Amino acid sequence: xxxxxxxxxxxxxxxxxxxxxxxxxxxxxxxxxxxxxxxxxxxxxxxxxxxxxxxxxxxxxxxxxxxxxxxxxxxxxxxxxxxxxxxxxxxxxxxxxxxxxxxxxxxxxxxxxxxxxxxxxxxxxxxxxxxxxxxxxxxxxxxxxxxxxxxxxxxxxxxxxxxxxxxxxxxxxxxxxxxxxxxxxxxxxxxxxxxxxxxxxxxxxxxxxxxxxxxxxxxxxxxxxxxxxxxxxxxxxxxxxxxxxxxxxxxxxxxxxxxxxxxxxxxxxxxxxxxxxxxxxxxxxxxxxxxxxxxxxxxxxxxxxxxxxxxxxxxxxxxxxxxxxxxxxxxxxxxxxxxxxxxxxxxxxxxxxxxxxxxxxxxxxxxxxxxxxxxxxxxxxxxxxxxxxxxxxxxxxxxxxxx
Amino acid sequence: xxxxxxxxxxxxxxxxxxxxxxxxxxxxxxxxxxxxxxxxxxxxxxxxxxxxxxxxxxxxxxxxxxxxxxxxxxxxxxxxxxxxxxxxxxxxxxxxxxxxxxxxxxxxxxxxxxxxxxxxxxxxxxxxxxxxxxxxxxxxxxxxxxxxxxxxxxxxxxxxxxxxxxxxxxxxxxxxxxxxxxxxxxxxxxxxxxxxxxxxxxxxxxxxxxxxxxxxxxxxxxxxxxxx
Numbered sequence: 301x302x303x304x305x306x307x308x309x310x311x312x313x314x315x316x317x318x319x320x321x322x323x324x325x326x327x328x329x330x331x332x333x334x335x336x337x338x339x340x341x342x343x344x345x346x347x348x349x350x351x352x353x354x355x356x357x358x359x360x361x362x363x364x365x366x367x368x369x370x371x372x373x374x375x376x377x378x379x380x381x382x383x384x385x386x387x388x389x390x391x392x393x394x395x396x397x398x399x400x401x402x403x404x405x406x407x408x409x410x411x412x413x414x415x416x417x418x419x420x421x422x423x424x425x426x427x428x429x430x431x432x433x434x435x436x437x438x439x440x441x442x443x444x445x446x447x448x449x450x451x452x453x454x455x456x457x458x459x460x461x462x463x464x465x466x467x468x469x470x471x472x473x474x475x476x477x478x479x480x481x482x483x484x485x486x487x488x489x490x491x492x493x494x495x496x497x498x499x500x501x502x503x504x505x506x507x508x509x510x511x512x513x514x515x516x517x518x519x520x521x522x523x524x525x526x527x528x529x530x531x532x533x534x535x536x537x538x539x540x541x542x543x544x545x546x547x548x549x550x551x552x553x554x555x556x557x558x559x560x561x562x563x564x565x566x567x568x569x570x571x572x573x574x575x576x577x578x579x580x581x582x583x584x585x586x587x588x589x590x591x592x593x594x595x596x597x598x599x600x601x602x603x604x605x606x607x608x609x610x611x612x613x614x615x616x617x618x619x620x621x622x623x624x625x626x627x628x629x630x631x632x633x634x635x636x637x638x639x640x641x642x643x644x645x646x647x648x649x650x651x652x653x654x655x656x657x658x659x660x661x662x663x664x665x666x667x668x669x670x671x672x673x674x675x676x677x678x679x680x681x682x683x684x685x686x687x688x689x690x691x692x693x694x695x696x697x698x699x700x701x702x703x
Numbered sequence: 704x705x706x707x708x709x710x711x712x713x714x715x716x717x718x719x720x721x722x723x724x725x726x727x728x729x730x731x732x733x734x735x736x737x738x739x740x741x742x743x744x745x746x747x748x749x750x751x752x753x754x755x756x757x758x759x760x761x762x763x764x765x766x767x768x769x770x771x772x773x774x775x776x777x778x779x780x781x782x783x784x785x786x787x788x789x790x791x792x793x794x795x796x797x798x799x800x801x802x803x804x805x806x807x808x809x810x811x812x813x814x815x816x817x818x819x820x821x822x823x824x825x826x827x828x829x830x831x832x833x834x835x836x837x838x839x840x841x842x843x844x845x846x847x848x849x850x851x852x853x854x855x856x857x858x859x860x861x862x863x864x865x866x867x868x869x870x871x872x873x874x875x876x877x878x879x880x881x882x883x884x885x886x887x888x889x890x891x892x893x894x895x896x897x898x899x900x901x902x903x904x905x906x907x908x909x910x911x912x913x914x915x916x917x918x919x920x921x922x923x924x925x926x927x928x929x930x931x
Contacts, residue, residue, distance in 0.1 A: 343727040436725050443725055446912070453913050457922060501740055503911045506918065506926055513925040533751030534744055542926055562758050563751035567823075569830035581769050595834060602837040616907040618900050626845035634903045638910030641923050650922060653913045660909040 328356040328366045328411045330419040336407045336428040344401035344432030350393045354411040357389050368412045376404035376427040404429045437702040453656030460652030468651050473612055473630035474643050480610045481518040484585035490525035492584040496591020500534040504616050508591035509542050510641030515588055516546035520555055528561040531571040536563045572596040576603040589613040593620045601627035706927045717919040786814045863888050
């Protein structure tokens with residue numbers, strides 16, 4: 301009787317003590333096989349860690365048992381693992397880009413449950429050593445295309461230098477530059493030149509600066525006033541040098557006014573306010589917009605239109621082209637802006653570069669036609685070989701899958 | 704020398720940046736080159752500020768047309784500079800409470816923040832808002848049905864404008880599916896417009912390659928100024 305009483309007291313106590321203690325979270329099961337391989341096409345500073353999902357990591361479970369994966373690493377010669385990153389559930393890979401070239405590493409992956417529960421660690425079978433690749437083979441096709449286009453440009457420049465005549469189509473927007481400066485001279489009003497709002501490291505700005513060289517040469521020749529507000533300090537410096545060289549080239553160094561090229565502000569709409577205010581006060585007869593433009597393109601062009609200026613614009617920003625086309629007299633569309641310096645200089649070796657571009661256009665056109673034909677054939681025939689060719693074209697030739 | 708050295712720097716940096724795209728080991732060189740550009744741009748910023756102040760002070764001093772605007776520019780420039788550099792109204796950061804200037808200069812409630820929030824930001828928004836009026840005036844001119852091309856442009860613009868609104872769906876819901884304005888808008892934007900855009904983009908890409916090579920090889924030196 302006494303034994304039985306003690307038994308029940310003990311059992312009751314155990315039940316109570318279990319009930320009072322915190323409920324331990326259930327640990328998820330560990331991920332499957334963990335693999336670590338050298339990350340391809342890099343300088344030997346990264347390792348790609350991949351693992352099979354934990355059986356408890358289901359795509360749409362009623363209750364999520366795995367919330368993340370913790371990735372741990374140690375050097376092969378080291379002693380303890382340290383956490384290097386975490387990936388969310390349903391993730392199967394992690395890029396460890398903090399490796400040292402030549403060092404060997406071991407990895408572990410732990411599945412994390414809610415409330416901090418951790419699975420046993422799954423580990424790589426052996427160490428992995430990141431190795432440097434000397435060439436990024438994922439960019440091989442890009443390199444080949446660049447070589448063909450670049451080689452053609454250089455080839456045609458050399459051909460033009462050897463004295464061969466090259467025919468280039470007429471670009472109305474560039475022909476209009478002379479007319480615009482002449483008109484401003486006749487009216488006794490200034491020419492306004494806006495070289496875009498990006499810095500000198502942007503190709504559009506550089507292209508704009510080369511056109512400025514021609515415009516400044518004309519204003520020097522015609523004795524017209526030139527006004528160049530810039531939105532970047534480096535662009536101001538480059539434009540000053542260019543305008544000065546153009547005045548010198550035209551034999552009018554005395555007419556060069558250093559203050560004609562000036563800095564306003566880096567701020568987009570502050571710059572627009574400054575330029576449009578100047579336009580309304582001084583009413584330039586010719587406005588040139590050559591470079592990179594954003595939302596300010598239409599504000600500038602419409603203000604120029606309102607003051608009755610002849611306007612020539614050129615930009616490689618496709619979204620701004622319709623605004624310039626609508627509001628300006630002439631617009632250089634995309635590549636025409638880059639062709640401007642060669643076209644305006646009239647130097648045969650510069651014109652050669654335009655011929656080189658044509659080879660690129662033929663190549664681009666051929667790829668477009670082949671791509672269209674393949675896509676159509678795949679839809680019509682569903683042939684596996686054609687599908688493979690199309691995939692190769694899009695993923696390898698035009699993508700970054702390499703050879 | 705004045706043209707040769709910059710040309711050399713441009714050529715070396717340019718070819719390094721091209722190489723960095725293909726040779727993994729040189730990737731960090733490309734990043735270094737861009738850091739150097741940032742340093743140059745930061746130094747040039749002083750030149751720009753000095754130029755702004757000089758020209759505007761000259762204008763005020765000579766009482767040239769619009770000198771009042773120049774005065775406002777100079778006052779605003781120095782006011783913002785002093786307020787920002789002196790960190791007026793900035794509370795010390797909790798981490799370094801013993802240092803009065805340890806707070807961030809754009810800290811909420813500071814004088815610089817006040818200028819940005821209540822002067823600069825609304826003024827910028829006002830300029831941006833002007834765009835709505837300019838779009839209307841430009842569209843009015845561009846969409847005049849003067850010839851066949853203009854009529855096509857006008858019709859296309861009408862379909863896209865209406866097709867982007869609920870009215871387009873409501874008004875043309877009774878038409879066959881392919882002719883409903885919302886579907887027509889999709890076709891115009893995803894087929895005709897996209898094809899044209901891609902053609903322009905390919906041309907731009909080729910133009911960039913060509914101009915870059917001309918600059919790197921020293922064929923085009925017009926941006927370098929004069930030797931003298």
